[in-house]
Amino acid sequence: MGIPALAVSLGDPAGVGPELIGAAWALRNSAALPPFFAVGGAQLLAAAGKTRGLTLPIEIIADPAEASVVFPRALPVLGHDDAPYCPGAPDKDGARLALGSLRKAAQLAVAGQAAGVVTGPIAKARLAEVGFTFPGQTEFVAHASGTAAENAVMLLAGPNLRTVPLTVHCSLASVPGQISIDLICNRSRITAASLQRDFGIANPRLAICALNPHAGEDGRFGDEEQRIIAPAIALLRAEGIDATGPHPADSLFSPHARDSFDVALCMYHDQALIPLKALDFDNGVNMTLGLPIVRTSPDHGTAFAIAGKGLANPGATLAAIRMAGDAAMRRRSKSA
Numbered sequence: 001m002g003i004p005a006l007a008v009s010l011g012d013p014a015g016v017g018p019e020l021i022g023a024a025w026a027l028r029n030s031a032a033l034p035p036f037f038a039v040g041g042a043q044l045l046a047a048a049g050k051t052r053g054l055t056l057p058i059e060i061i062a063d064p065a066e067a068s069v070v071f072p073r074a075l076p077v078l079g080h081d082d083a084p085y086c087p088g089a090p091d092k093d094g095a096r097l098a099l100g101s102l103r104k105a106a107q108l109a110v111a112g113q114a115a116g117v118v119t120g121p122i123a124k125a126r127l128a129e130v131g132f133t134f135p136g137q138t139e140f141v142a143h144a145s146g147t148a149a150e151n152a153v154m155l156l157a158g159p160n161l162r163t164v165p166l167t168v169h170c171s172l173a174s175v176p177g178q179i180s181i182d183l184i185c186n187r188s189r190i191t192a193a194s195l196q197r198d199f200g201i202a203n204p205r206l207a208i209c210a211l212n213p214h215a216g217e218d219g220r221f222g223d224e225e226q227r228i229i230a231p232a233i234a235l236l237r238a239e240g241i242d243a244t245g246p247h248p249a250d251s252l253f254s255p256h257a258r259d260s261f262d263v264a265l266c267m268y269h270d271q272a273l274i275p276l277k278a279l280d281f282d283n284g285v286n287m288t289l290g291l292p293i294v295r296t297s298p299d300h301g302t303a304f305a306i307a308g309k310g311l312a313n314p315g316a317t318l319a320a321i322r323m324a325g326d327a328a329m330r331r332r333s334k335s336a
């Protein structure tokens with residue numbers, strides 16, 4: 001029996017998520033995408049597709065197992081949950097639909113009825129208004145799959161770069177207090193194992209960023225490098241992990257330096273996401289490492305201002321679906 005289809009959650013219905021699901025289905029052959037189905041939103045997806053000039057054949061399915069058969073001729077949509085299409089105007093009904101779609105997609109992946117989950121972009125503040133208590137979809141999917149939040153690691157991956165933010169959705173002021181030897185070692189171990197398992201990199205090279213300018217300049221601009229980051233790197237190296245650093249972050253992303261590592265572990269969100277989005281915005285994928293299930297997402301957000309205008313680039317959604325399919329295949333072939 002083949003691998004099941006991927007479950008794709010809608011994201012916020014007022015954002016670019018729904019139109020990009022339709023665009024991905026329309027490009028499925030040229031983009032060599034694995035089979036996927038959307039979780040809910042049949043009317044919404046049809047209306048969003050129209051804004052891009054697409055008349056999408058949509059078939060509602062009752063069981064994810066039907067998706068792979070339907071996929072070549074129509075966009076499979078699981079179930080009847082729906083909402084009106086109001087691009088650029090998020091509301092609570094839409095947030096509830098987004099949350100229900102995310103929850104169901106994650107459940108199906110956990111149950112093995114989907115090969116993995118690809119999450120459409122949500123606005124965290126909108127979902128919080130309808131009871132979403134997690135900082136983001138990363139922590140939600142970790143919880144749904146029985147994984148401790150500290151073991152769910154955010155990877156941003158594009159054709160030119162992979163980065164991991166070691167701290168994520170928190171204030172910049174809280175970052176120095178959150179960085180510890182345990183945090184760096186735990187997330188580095190998960191990253192190294194995931195690059196082997198999901199990307200087939202036998203001996204991943206991890207570049208660990210400094211926190212301070214010039215890696216602290218021998219303690220003149222901060223001592224986190226000496227107290228925390230260098231000792232963590234020494235521990236990782238003693239375990240056989242190819243970790244280097246602390247690297248001054250300003251030069252780590254130059255074309256020459258990028259050849260010297262497979263992933264950069266960064267101390268805070270923007271240190272990781274700025275270079276990734278500068279280089280690979282239209283093909284960037286957010287993947288959660290350390291889970292028993294595969295989860296990816298496009299790197300971008302809801303982009304409310306351009307939703308429904310035919311302007312949103314589908315590249316990151318295509319890349320997220322493809323990466324999830326590749327990872328699921330690798331896991332499947334290893335366990336066979």
Ligand SMILES: NC(=O)C1=CN([C@@H]2O[C@H](COP(=O)(O)OP(=O)(O)OC[C@H]3O[C@@H](n4cnc5c(N)ncnc54)[C@H](O)[C@@H]3O)[C@@H](O)[C@H]2O)C=CC1
Nearest residue numbers: 120121122123124297298299300301302303306311312313
């Ligand atoms: N994976 C997810 O669920 C993510 C969700 N977000 C959420 O999205 C909301 C908006 O966040 P922003 O920081 O404004 O980021 P954003 O990615 O939504 O928009 C940033 C800029 O990029 C443009 N853009 C985004 N996607 C595009 C695409 N596919 N093609 C062309 N242009 C595109 C937008 O028009 C805007 O100018 C926030 O509520 C945030 O929480 C942000 C990042 C990821």
Ligand SMILES: NCC(=O)COP(=O)(O)O
Nearest residue numbers: 135136137138139286297
């Ligand atoms: N900046 C990345 C982002 O917001 C995605 O977060 P998540 O919802 O995937 O946890």
